[in-house]
Amino acid sequence: MVTRPRRDDALSRERIVDAATALLDAEGEGGLTFRALAAHLNTGPGAIYWHVANKGELLIAATDAVLNRTVPAAAAGATPPDAIRAVALGVFDAIEAHPWVGTQLTHMPSQPALRRLFERLGQQVQALGVPAAAQFTSASALLNYVLGVGAQNAANARAHQPGADRGEILGAEAAAWAGLDAGEYPFLRSVAGQLREHDDRQQYLDGVNLILAGITACAGGHT
Incomplete structure (x- = not known):
């Protein structure tokens, strides 16, 4: 043998x-x-x-390792908004490639990886000149969006059968929206075409930019 x-x-x-x-x-x-x-x-x-020691420690270590590989350090000379976008996209890509990372980040808020993400976003919020009283709220809004949308996209992907065609799924849902009652669902009917055509990663980045626009307005700057 x-x-x-x-x-x-x-x-x-x-x-x-x-x-x-x-x-x-x-x-x-x-x-x-x-x-x-x-x-x-x-x-x-x-x-x-x-x-x-245990599975919990292993999950924390694995999450930390994935994020260390996928979330880039701030590039030399990068503006605060660009540094924030880089962190946000790194997290999105990490969760898309490893859907369990989103679950771990949202279910285990005290882990080192999450603290480091918050620190990196917070430093850039400070660099934008956001007033001290608004820094925690601003950084929290960014972190919650980054984690929430990334995890939701991963959950949506897991909900479909392997090999499912994204275009067909979105097309079917868009058709359902377009067929809703016009009096009860005027908004969903009006954006049904955008649902069919949208790119998840670009839409996610657009959301980051919307939040950044509000933060920089608070700081008196520009994105």
């Missing part, structure tokens, strides 16, 4: 987190167990516990 060599000697926290990320991407949070992770790493659960 051929047996695979154990890899305990090569095991590291980074390798465990990478394997956990792969399992989360493939199976979702429910598929991440220490038994499944041990099988993926060809080791025993005890070796994993040496590096990670």
Whole structure:
């Protein structure tokens, strides 16, 4: 009988987190167990516990690792609005590629990754010259939008069967809106065509820009 060599000697926290990320991407949070992770790493659960105390710690570490890879540092010479847009798009792309990240960020508000996001957005809000009394509210509005819309887009994607055609789904919903009662749903009927044609990422960025317009108006600046 051929047996695979154990890899305990090569095991590291980074390798465990990478394997956990792969399992989360493939199976979702429910598929991440220490038994499944041990099988993926060809080791025993005890070796994993040496590096990670529990599943909660592992989820935090995996979320942190994904965001560190996908959310860029502020580019040299970037204006505060551009730096905010870069952070926002990095989070959107991270959640789109790893939908479970959105769930973790919204369900575990005290984790380091979320604090760092808030800090980075807050520093740029300060750089815009927003009055001190409005800085917390301004940064919170940005963070809540970034996390909320990103997570909602991921939830929408998970709700559809694998291989589903986005254009067909949007077309069907747009047709449903267009067929609603004109007296009860005048707005939805009027924007049905925009629903069919819109790009999620661009619409998300447009929302960030709307919030930035309000923040910079408060600061007396421009986007």
